[in-house]
Amino acid sequence: MLVWRRPKCAAEWFRHWMVFSRETFSCPFSALATAVQSDSSSGDEKPDSVLGNKIIRRQPRGLSSDSIVQTLRCLRRKPAVAFAYFKDTESIGFHHDFSTYSEIIHILTHSLQGKMLISLFCEIVSPTGSGGPEILALMNHLRRTCAAPHALSFAINCLIKAYTMCHDAQATIDMLSHLCRLGYVPSAWACNFVLKFVAQSSGTEMVVAAYDQMKCSQMTLDADSLNIVTRSLFKAKKADEAVQLWVEMVEIGVKPHGYSSFVIGLCGCGKYDLAYEVLQWVSQERVPIEAVAYNMAMDGLCKEMRLEAAEKILELKAKQGCVPDVYGYSYLIRSYCKIGNILKAVDHCEAMESHGIKINCHIVGYLLQCLRKLGKTFEVVVHFEKFRDSGIYLDKVVYNIAIDAYCKLGNMNEAVNLLNEMMSRGLVPDRIHYTCLINGYCLTGEMQKAQQEFMKMLKANIKPDIVTCNILATGFGRSGLFMEIFDLLNLMMAEGLQPTSLIYGVAIDSLCKRGKLSEAEKLFYTVEEKGIDNIEALHSAMVCGYLNSGWSNYAYMLFLRVTQQGNLVDHFACSKLIDDLCRDENVKEASDVLSMMLKKNVVPDVVSYTHLISAYCQTGDMSTALLWFDDMVGRGCSPDATVYTVLMNGYCRAGQFQEAWKLFDQMVKLNIKPDVVAYTVLLNGTLKETIQRGLQGFAKERRRYLLREKHQKLLSSMEGEDIEPDVQCYTVLIDGRCKAEFLEEARVLFDEMFQKGLTPDVDTYRVLIDGYRRQGEIRKAEVLQKMKDKLTSPDV
Template sequence: MLVSLFCEIVSPTGSGRPEILALMKQLRRTCATHALSTASNCLIKAYGICYDAQATLDMLSHLCRLGYVPSAWACKFVLKFVAHSNGPEMVVAAYDQMKRSQLTLDVDSLNIVTGSLFKAKKADEAFRLWVEMIEVGVKPHIYCKMGNALKAVDHCESMESHGIKINCYIVGYLLQCLRKLGKTSEVIVHFKKFRDSGMHLDKVVYNIAMHAYCKLGNMNEAVNLLNEMVARGLTPDGIHYTCLIHGYCLKGEMQKAQQEFVKMLEEDIKPDIVTCNVLATGFGRSGLVMEVFNLLKDMMDLGLEPTSLIYGVAIDSLCRQGNLSEAEELFYIVEEKGIDNIEALYSAMVCGYLNSGWTDDAYKLFLRVSQQGHLLDNFSCSKLINGLCRDGNVKGASDVLSMMLKQNVVPDIVLYTPLISAYCQTGDICTALFWFNDMVGRGHSPDATVCTVLMDGYCRTDQFQEACKLFDQMITLNIKPDVVAYTVLLNGAVKETLQRRGQGIAEEWRHYLRAKHQKLLSSMEGEDIEPDVQCYTVLIDGLCKAEFLEEAQVLFDEILQKGLTPDVYAYTVLITGYCSHGEITKAEVLFQEMKDKLMTPDVYAYRALTYGYLSQGEIVKAEDLFQEMSQMEDKGMSSDVLTGSVSQQKTLKS
């Protein structure tokens, strides 16, 4: 309302414009400070609505001359207005005017100015201001935010060579920017450069360099830096020791990590929760259960309350050691006692059940804690959904996802994919589509994996054309299909072609399949995608079923020529093809080749060759092969499917 009133007063058509300064002068004598600030802000905004940037800047100056101290918001408003309307040169002029009025600018205002200085090609001035900002504790958003930290370092070095002094605070900020950008090696290079220049560096800068060495796995240099700090009169604190402990944990050198922890205690440096979390996680990953529990005891002695993360590590470690009952006992004790962030504890126990193969117990715990209003983390939910899908409990996996949505947690695409895949594998394409559409409706862009899963579902339910439509949509949306996607379509083409044959379409079905495969292979070549063994196997299977056996053999040889290794399935589809067309000798050669390569033929290879012998009337060979397969039963191969056929042939011959 006040902005509207001021707009009426100061507008070019208004009657009260000359009196506005007199009004503001009167307000300054009679109003409280906060009311004055509000009035000046509203007046500046009104000028921004009614006039140009120069007029608005002039009004700000008039207020200063009246004794007003415009707020940081007002200064930012004017600078932003000037930047949008007049360009960088006037922003710099406005900043100079504000400096003369001794106005205080916030970080956003200073960033507008530095950005304008760079645009005006006044980099030295921009970096002078940038240095001033850092020295007073303001963190600028300029080069380092944009990812040009190396350029910022070069400018600082150039400024120093021109006598513009920089200090360890600026160096620390630059190195931190490099670290956040993942430029770990550059952190070390520039740390050495600044250190060797004789500049005084503080503990923060040393910690950043130590972190970089730890991340690169160079623990000797990290320790050397700690010793160098001490030699320079800087006393290491818990952050430096935690850095070393984390580095050793990353390398799996838990004994050395524990030694650093003990050294902290000996030097009377109290570890904090972060230190203990890092060490506990390292112990857990290395399977050192007793060390985790000893750390819990140490924390109690130090007066530190163990976090849910550390209890979770203990539970996970017990489960991985096969001590599920002990993990459950600890879980119930901690749950009953109560703890902050208890969801981490629940997540650990669910993962513990899953790691032990107790999927039903994990699911029951999930349901219980969800009904209490708690929710597991995404990793645990993803693992639970995968476990339920693997065990055939697709309904349970669907319930987990539904429960997440009910609690306003939007799952990521990784959580949707196994559920969509499970429904596709069961042939329930409608429910798979429901979850796919739900995923897209919640703002997730499909990736190649989930699209391929859905295409496979279409092919399984005899909807090859729908799979092709989805493939075309992938291309339109710039989702690059991989070799798996092409393999699914190639296999779908085989299935569709066999249906055409069953519907009575004559010789043309064979050439239809070849044309489909050639089109897909040309598309693969255009995308620079090479077929893998699975892709070749599908192609060979299709050619065998279409009675192009010579071409199938050529493809099989191509696998070997490319340095790939055909697996059992590749051999089996070609053996089956030869046996189906009475070329038993060629099938026998391939079968023996598998054995020579120490590959165990599967039941389908045995079945194909046995039927081949039976069709040729070679009962003895069939019997011998049948007996050989019977000896494989201990390895999980069932021969029952062939028993009737062999016996029937023997009876017929007798």
């Protein structure tokens, strides 16, 4: 055993240590630490005692805080050895105190031994560690004894890093604040390290609180600090707070450098206006911005349809020297196609190609879809062929648009050829492609081929959806293939598809058209009892089925039951019900239907109002007819020439001719152009008014003058509106001339009809024949009667 006595001075010890280093380092360092610190009189040192199974390690007599500090000072130029010595003395049972900790911290700090210093700090501050002196006291001692500012800053950084490893965000922030109160000024790195740690481990509120605390403590904050906090705020969708913080930092002199991330953050929060303003400002300041920031701002503005601003960003991007890419142009093209501005979309496509950027299949899809929505089906085919021939890769979506266009054009052969071409290019058709073909065949009435495509779809293990089945069922219904509808229903059940109300409605309608109303009712009640989504469609189908069968009373009773249950049939069924009830002179019931629609906040269309108003006019109830007219206008429905004509005719029938003229003047003032029917009603009304005045005792010549004057006024108005009289109008004019005893004028009008290519009808002949007979010109009346008989002869 090597006996090594302690030298009397550090220099002598260090010389001995160098001599025996080879031998001593071959044994555990704990033995070396004991040997270095042992006195020559340590031979009587007692070994460790054993209590039970636990070994109680006794501190060697030679180890003391002073001796360890002295040894550490000798090892200042060997920080790794010093730290190993410090740890080894601890492992043999020595409890380090303030002086030894201070010395080793001093050594590691000045030698910038980060890993060792962080490890040491972790032992001191760890809640589960062996503990040590109070860390703030150690740091305060270091501040007083450390002459190098960079070393002191290094120690603080290591302490903060150790704290983040051992404590939570709040404890780390508190430690940083305590250091500030001791007079430390943490570096920007330390502040940013803490902010990053808080951002990763806590919420946005904690990050903002940490930032505010640092700011109040006058810590060093820089552009990186700003980026960390704003990024956290953007992540929490607190864009307004991020902008406010940004402005505050700029005002205190911090020059931001993360403009790209700031713009991206604004876009992520939907603040595209602010992003646009920032991009405009940085463009003036010539601050470099990443292309992704420009693209995100453009994407957002395009989604908001602020396309001029998006185009401005594209210009700013070019001015900044950013190479144009496919994304910005794609956003603009997509948006212009969405609003139907195909010309602007094509302009951007050309600009894109002028920069050497290739058009992709997505852009082709935008263009073709736009043309399809605009109803330019032929142009869809032309452009598709142009893009295909140019060698651009086209996906299944683009092919489907082209197939749909061929189907709408009725060119099913080309549609099928296109599907085969798509398959030859390795693209597998899906449900949408087959549905498109099925719809095309249904539109052309080729239901057998539609069924064949449907079977191909099933054989390819492509499950049809409700849309496919609805299209096929509707096609069957239009073609009168009633049994096929029920076959489709059974197939849907087998495939696990729940038939929709539309399909059941088609089946009910088909049964009603075949005269099988009882079977339609049975199906209806079965489905209603079982329950189905969108049951209003089922009710609507049954109401229409009753109406198509001529049972308007049954349709009305079903309507009432559905309404009492809180539902309402669709708008078409309501309108048809009102029309049929009015036709069957059930005006009150029709009025009830319209009233119930209004209670359900469903505003009827002008046609439904017109049918009801016409029905009341037929009964002579003009006050109720006018009430419904005013209700229609009050609910925002714009009256047309037809409803005005119906009311004018009603007033004329009721002998209220002045009211009819008032309506005519009102219609003209509202810029509603009267048609030939409206003029015919007024011409006929004027004639009736003349007859009425005759009954009231007006002189014959006076009546003739008024009739001629009013008819001429109306004819002049018609001529000014470029409205030509039709057969009914000529008939009224001829009747008026005959009753005013202007037979020559009546005959001129009759001959004028032939000159204009109009064929007089039975009523035209009748009024002229009656006129001649009243005047005693029997021969002329007989000639016209023969012409009338030829007109009505079955051989003609």
